Amino acid sequence: MRPRALLACATGLTVLLMSGCAGAKSPESDNPPTPPPPSAALPPQAEPAPTPTPKPTRSKPSKPPLRPLPAKLPAGLVRTTGVPEVALTFDDGPDPVWTPKVLDRLKKAKVTATFCVVGTQVRKHPELVRRIVREGHQLCNHSWRHDLDLARRPIAEIRADLVRTNKEIRRAVPDAEVPFYRQPGGRWTAEVVKVARKLGMRSLHWTVDPRDWAKPTAATIEKRVKRSAKPGAVVLLHDGGGDRAATLAACHRMIAALKRDHGVAGLR
Ligand SMILES: [Zn+2]
Numbered sequence: 583m584r585p586r587a588l589l590a591c592a593t594g595l596t597v598l599l600m601s602g603c604a605g606a607k608s609p610e611s612d613n614p615p616t617p618p619p620p621s622a623a624l625p626p627q628a629e630p631a632p633t634p635t636p637k638p639t640r641s642k643p644s645k646p647p648l649r650p651l652p653a654k655l656p657a658g659l660v661r662t663t664g665v666p667e668v669a670l671t672f673d674d675g676p677d678p679v680w681t682p683k684v685l686d687r688l689k690k691a692k693v694t695a696t697f698c699v700v701g702t703q704v705r706k707h708p709e710l711v712r713r714i715v716r717e718g719h720q721l722c723n724h725s726w727r728h729d730l731d732l733a734r735r736p737i738a739e740i741r742a743d744l745v746r747t748n749k750e751i752r753r754a755v756p757d758a759e760v761p762f763y764r765q766p767g768g769r770w771t772a773e774v775v776k777v778a779r780k781l782g783m784r785s786l787h788w789t790v791d792p793r794d795w796a797k798p799t800a801a802t803i804e805k806r807v808k809r810s811a812k813p814g815a816v817v818l819l820h821d822g823g824g825d826r827a828a829t830l831a832a833c834h835r836m837i838a839a840l841k842r843d844h845g846v847a848g849l850r
Contacts, residue, residue, distance in 0.1 A: 648734035649771060656772040658779070659787040660762070660849070662814035667847035668840050669815075670695035671788065673724055673764065675822030676703050676710035683830050684821040685717060691837045694718045694848040696786070698764040701726035701747035703822060708754030715755045720848050722762035722786055723747045723778075728823075730767040733774035740777045748781070762786040762849070786849070788818035792832075795820050800831035807832070808839050816849070 663669045670688075672695055675681040681697075688695055697714050699721060704711055714721065725732050726743045733740065744763060751758050763778035764786045775785045792798070792806035807817055817840075819829050840846050 646736055648731055649773065651734065651769055652771060655768075655787065656770050656775050658772075658775045659770065659785045660816070661787045661789055662816060663847065663849060664814065665847060665850075666813040667845035668811055668813070668817060669849045670817050670819060670837070670840075670846060671698060671722070671764075671786070671849075672696070672819050672821040673698040673823070674700055674703070674728065674820050676707045676714065677822035677826070678707055678710070680826040680830060681707075681710050681821045682713070684826070684833065685713060685719075687830065687833045687837070688719070689717060691833075691841070691846075693837060693841065693846040694720070696720040696722050696762065696849050697821070698722040698724035698762070698786070699747075699751065700724050700728050700822065701743075701750045704747070704750045704754055711751060711754040711758070715758055718848070720762070721751060721755075721758055721760050722764050723751070723760050723783060724764050725766050726750075728766045730769055733765050733769055733771040737773055737777060740774050741781070744777060744781055744783070786816070789815040790817045792817075792819070794826070794829045794832070795823065797825070797828065800828045803828055803832035804836045804839075807836050808843075811840060811844060813844055815844070 670693065672681075672684055675684075675697060676699055684695075694717075697719055699711060699714075701723075711721070723744055724747075726747045729735075729743065732743055748760050751760055760783060762785070763774075763781075763783040765774055768787060770785065770787070778785050789812070790807055790810045792803045792810075794803050798806075803819075811817060819833075820826055821829070837846060
């Protein structure tokens with residue numbers, strides 16, 4: 583883009599600084615590594631303004647625009663286990679009805695899984711987080727309130743959300759390890775991957791999604807997982823966010839088949 587065009591773009595579409603000027607190029611290559619502070623919504627100026635710019639009112643700050651979702655998944659996601667064994671992951675809990683049942687099922691099957699927990703649920707059910715950890719499962723930060731657009735928000739907001747969630751997890755289990763972050767809806771951006779990494783978390787995606795959240799039957803969930811699971815697969819399931827009877831019912835035979843065909847191991 584020529585300088586004049588760039589300036590026109592920057593001044594004409596001030597509020598759309600992050601998204602509007604990205605044009606047809608990939609957002610990763612066009613976005614600065616850190617987002618502009620809120621004041622950067624004003625046109626960039628070579629010299630400092632002679633008089634201070636009036637600050638937006640504190641009470642009602644205007645929402646910054648969401649950064650666009652990249653056309654393909656960003657780099658740096660964990661999508662396989664890295665070993666022949668497959669891994670089970672359970673999202674959107676802890677849930678007072680379904681999480682204990684899933685934990686019972688995993689215990690019977692003698693396998694461990696990764697639980698991608700939502701901060702507001704952790705706050706309501708800390709005892710379930712303690713049980714998850716006590717029984718040898720792994721924890722994964724799944725954001726504070728399952729905000730599907732979190733990865734598109736300003737870096738500071740993403741960071742605050744992830745930190746708040748980890749704090750709540752550690753209020754339940756003081757020295758809990760939270761080695762993973764999973765973006766709600768899998769709606770990743772390069773920015774959220776970077777923030778998670780800086781907070782010591784790897785970004786956990788998946789290989790197999792039987793879409794159990796769309797309420798298929800247990801037999802369908804089982805069939806989809808068995809059909810798609812390859813060595814090293816990360817299987818996405820849900821223990822929270824709704825009625826998980828079908829997921830629970832699928833677990834027994836599905837886990838037996840995965841153990842037989844690939845082995846089931848916790849993520850490392
Ligand atoms: Zn989720």
